[in-house]
Amino acid sequence: MQVKTIALNTFRETIRDRILYSLLVFAVLMIGLSYFLSELSVGDFERIVINFGLACVHVFGAIISIFIGITLVSKEVEKRTIYSLISKPVSRFQFLLGKFLGLSLTVFVTTLLMSVVSVLIVYLQSGNFRAELFPVAGAIYLELLLLIAASIFFSSFTTPTLSAIFSLSLFLIGHLSPQLRFFGMKAKSAFLKGAALATYYLLPNLENFNLKNVVLYGVKVDGGRVLLMFGYFALYFAILMTLSWVIFSRRDFK
Amino acid sequence: MGKAPVIEVRDLKKIYRQGFFLKPVEVLKGISFTVYENEIYGFLGPNGAGKTTTIKILNTIVFPDGGEAKIFGRPLGDPESKKKTGFLPEHPYFYEYLTASEFLRFCGNLFGMKGEALEERIGSLLSLVGLEGKEDLQLRKFSKGMLQRIGIAQALINDPSLVILDEPMSGLDPIGRMEIRELIRSLKEKGKTVFFSSHIISDVELLAERVCILHMGEKVAEGKIHDLIGSRGVKYYEVDAKGVAGNVERLRELIGRRDFSFIMRNGIVQVRVPEEEDVDLVIDAVRELGGRVVGVIPARVNLEEIFVQRLGGEENAG
Numbered sequence: 035m036q037v038k039t040i041a042l043n044t045f046r047e048t049i050r051d052r053i054l055y056s057l058l059v060f061a062v063l064m065i066g067l068s069y070f071l072s073e074l075s076v077g078d079f080e081r082i083v084i085n086f087g088l089a090c091v092h093v094f095g096a097i098i099s100i101f102i103g104i105t106l107v108s109k110e111v112e113k114r115t116i117y118s119l120i121s122k123p124v125s126r127f128q129f130l131l132g133k134f135l136g137l138s139l140t141v142f143v144t145t146l147l148m149s150v151v152s153v154l155i156v157y158l159q160s161g162n163f164r165a166e167l168f169p170v171a172g173a174i175y176l177e178l179l180l181l182i183a184a185s186i187f188f189s190s191f192t193t194p195t196l197s198a199i200f201s202l203s204l205f206l207i208g209h210l211s212p213q214l215r216f217f218g219m220k221a222k223s224a225f226l227k228g229a230a231l232a233t234y235y236l237l238p239n240l241e242n243f244n245l246k247n248v249v250l251y252g253v254k255v256d257g258g259r260v261l262l263m264f265g266y267f268a269l270y271f272a273i274l275m276t277l278s279w280v281i282f283s284r285r286d287f288k
Numbered sequence: 289m290g291k292a293p294v295i296e297v298r299d300l301k302k303i304y305r306q307g308f309f310l311k312p313v314e315v316l317k318g319i320s321f322t323v324y325e326n327e328i329y330g331f332l333g334p335n336g337a338g339k340t341t342t343i344k345i346l347n348t349i350v351f352p353d354g355g356e357a358k359i360f361g362r363p364l365g366d367p368e369s370k371k372k373t374g375f376l377p378e379h380p381y382f383y384e385y386l387t388a389s390e391f392l393r394f395c396g397n398l399f400g401m402k403g404e405a406l407e408e409r410i411g412s413l414l415s416l417v418g419l420e421g422k423e424d425l426q427l428r429k430f431s432k433g434m435l436q437r438i439g440i441a442q443a444l445i446n447d448p449s450l451v452i453l454d455e456p457m458s459g460l461d462p463i464g465r466m467e468i469r470e471l472i473r474s475l476k477e478k479g480k481t482v483f484f485s486s487h488i489i490s491d492v493e494l495l496a497e498r499v500c501i502l503h504m505g506e507k508v509a510e511g512k513i514h515d516l517i518g519s520r521g522v523k524y525y526e527v528d529a530k531g532v533a534g535n536v537e538r539l540r541e542l543i544g545r546r547d548f549s550f551i552m553r554n555g556i557v558q559v560r561v562p563e564e565e566d567v568d569l570v571i572d573a574v575r576e577l578g579g580r581v582v583g584v585i586p587a588r589v590n591l592e593e594i595f596v597q598r599l600g601g602e603e604n605a606g
């Protein structure tokens with residue numbers, strides 16, 4: 035009950051946020067723009083539109099998740115709205131989980147909206163109804179959930195600015211993971227090798243959530259891959275939420 | 289007493305780290321007090337005494353660095369005791385994107401309340417705190433006093449047995465203060481326990497049965513307010529007389545008391561007397577000399593004077 039109440043209130047809070055609307059309008063315009071871009075370019079039009087649409091779902095989703103994610107908890111503490119919350123029968127874990135679920139719902143709605151627009155633009159462009167886009171966007175959504183959890187984790191012990199920097203770095207490095215591993219294997223210096231490999235093993239490999247090849251090149255995804263993806267998500271999610279909770283449960287709000 | 293303790297605080301300590309070098313400052317130096325069932329208990333102290341810090345500890349907003357506290361005999365943060373407690377934070381801040389009734393609904397839901405019963409409760413609370421007609425106004429459009437009122441409403445949403453109010457009268461106009469006093473009294477009549485903080489002695493004097501006085505993180509006094517500040521909280525009475533300015537020596541003789549002090553100011557003679565009964569003595573003497581008494585003013589004790597008195601002035605050096 036408490037978690038649901040906090041989650042729905044967080045959903046309402048973020049949905050009433052002007053920044054979200056601006057980002058969303060911009061994202062939809064960008065996706066729409068790809069329709070005209072494909073007209074101008076040579077080559078596989080449909081592939082360009084799909085690629086562009088998914089990139090928008092991914093990048094705008096990440097921006098929304100990170101920039102709202104880092105404010106979720108810090109704003110409550112800074113504006114002292116948490117005082118009247120935590121004094122009620124709400125544990126700090128319920129609070130964190132409620133905040134997470136609320137933004138997850140918002141990001142679900144925005145991801146769905148951007149995916150629908152992408153599918154629509156592809157249909158207008160090529161006449162093909164590419165429903166495979168949805169599961170691919172679903173995998174992106176799992177990644178976004180991790181980014182929300184990471185943003186909450188960082189903001190549980192540092193300032194919003196630093197949290198944003200950390201979360202964005204995690205996002206970028208997480209997608210450079212394969213390169214990082216490659217670099218680590220090849221590096222001559224033992225230090226660089228160690229640093230690259232440590233980063234590779236410590237930070238999540240967000241490329242695990244990249245299923246674009248399914249729609250772009252018709253690559254088949256087997257159950258094992260899907261299982262790996264969900265397992266990977268569950269592991270990192272549990273780690274991030276537990277750490278956030280451990281830090282958050284000892285903190286003074288002042 | 290015979291009554292059950294509702295809040296028990298034992299040797300509570302809190303250290304904050306302040307400034308660039310994070311110098312530890314002991315803002316609560318081991319305070320103890322007990323609030324019993326159905327009491328109105330005042331928590332009094334000047335700015336920075338540690339009242340809000342204590343109240344934040346009771347509401348699990350910050351953690352103590354020593355000692356312990358219990359509410360309803362349970363350790364702090366226990367969900368069962370939280371269900372029976374209401375809390376008004378100092379300078380209340382709430383979600384400003386919510387309307388008054390949305391906010392109260394949110395608070396009610398956190399206590400597991402819903403449906404028709406909750407809607408009725410919201411309506412009656414809004415009228416209790418004088419916010420009827422404002423249910424659909426967003427909190428960002430509320431004035432300071434209105435926020436204080438919605439804060440009180442949210443503190444009462446669960447019909448709590450214990451109400452903790454941090455500066456409930458702040459931000460309110462004189463009528464508002466009176467209304468809140470009435471409200472606190474009516475809570476007592478309904479059998480509730482009220483614990484409230486203030487730095488204004490008259491608010492506490494008018495309401496609280498017992499008080500704890502805090503100064504620089506230490507308990508200076510605890511008990512019935514009248515025992516602490518003397519009879520009716522009056523230091524001395526000041527009797528102002530006209531038409532006797534030329535006759536002060538004669539007046540002194542007529543009154544015949546060495547412990548009264550006489551001050552001349554703009555042709556008015558001010559006589560300071562320690563007790564209420566002494567006032568008549570002065571009036572009689574002034575009349576006999578053909579003068580007029582133009583005013584009798586009780587000089588009230590203020591908090592600072594109690595501290596100075598209690599601490600023997602030693603703390604004031606710092």
Ligand SMILES: Nc1ncnc2c1ncn2[C@@H]1O[C@H](COP(=O)(O)OP(=O)(O)OP(=O)(O)O)[C@@H](O)[C@H]1O
Binds near residue numbers: 306333334338341
């Ligand atoms: N977050 C904080 N960090 C560092 N010091 C703090 C913090 N909050 C309060 N203090 C210090 O603790 C002391 C007690 O503050 P507190 O807010 O409890 O006082 P108070 O009795 O409620 O005063 P007031 O009547 O002004 O509300 C003050 O000296 C204050 O400077």
Ligand SMILES: [Mg+2]
Binds near residue numbers: 339340341378454
């Ligand atoms: Mg205070």
